[in-house]
Amino acid sequence: MKAAVLLFPGLNREGDAMRALEQASGLKPALVWHAEHELPAGTDLVLVPGGFSYGDYLRCGAIAGRANIMDAVRAHAARGGLVIGICNGFQILCESGLLPGVLMRNRDLRFICKMQHLSVERADTPFTTAYRKGQTIKVAIAHGEGNYEADEETIRRLEGDGRVAFRYCDAQGAVGGAANPNGSTNDIAGIYSEKLNVLGLMPHPENLIDPLVGGTDGRGLFASIASFSRAA
């Protein structure tokens, strides 16, 4: 699998993302600077990592979402190429128009950094085949703006078309209520594009790939992508 990890000023999770991709695929991803106009030839997957691009100025992800390289990412996605945005990367994908909706300030106004359980809503997409449908996984969250909002029609469409990827749940898998950390609509932690080839999520699966640091529940996501690319 040829993966490209995008780099914008202010991101800080690109190293973690590259490590997770290399662990799953055996290949070192390319690091691509935002001012570039093209992705490396033969790129299968574009990963937009987390952090604080442009210091979260204006709105989270607003400036990065309009960078040169995002035109190439839009073209890659239109061709059916895989794209994943994690945390600030999810915000960037929303601001770039690749995913609908917006990530607003957390309901309680606090930056939240903790372990969080997620429910895997479907296991038949390029990103989730290594999981079971309905499986509860434990990953990390670290964000101040993770409260997913969209107009009613968009939410209806996301729900109706099975485009919710992950929801916040408790350790027993019960979705929502006190397990929703940020007030996100319908407990949404991640969503897919219409063709299921673009995924955005607030939690950090790339930080849960080593038993020494909290667990390995994030590995499934990278293993899924790697096996999808092998089969393609």
Add this chain to the structure above:
Amino acid sequence: MKARVTVTLKTGVLDPQGKAIEGALRSLGVEGVASVRQGKVFDIEIDAADPAHAEAMLKRASEKLLANLVVENYRVEIL
């Protein structure tokens, strides 16, 4: 020419920052505050001399970058 773009949250969009400011004003004893919504103001200097042209340019700027039309409205004023 000087212009001002004001970006505000659409009605119905939850504004926890506005709510916090509203609470703070009450606790400071400022009376009569019914509600607070927080927004952004951009003061922009423009090279163009034609106000209609400037307004069209600022609308483009607002829709391309300054406002996220999913949750925000904008208003352009030529000062």
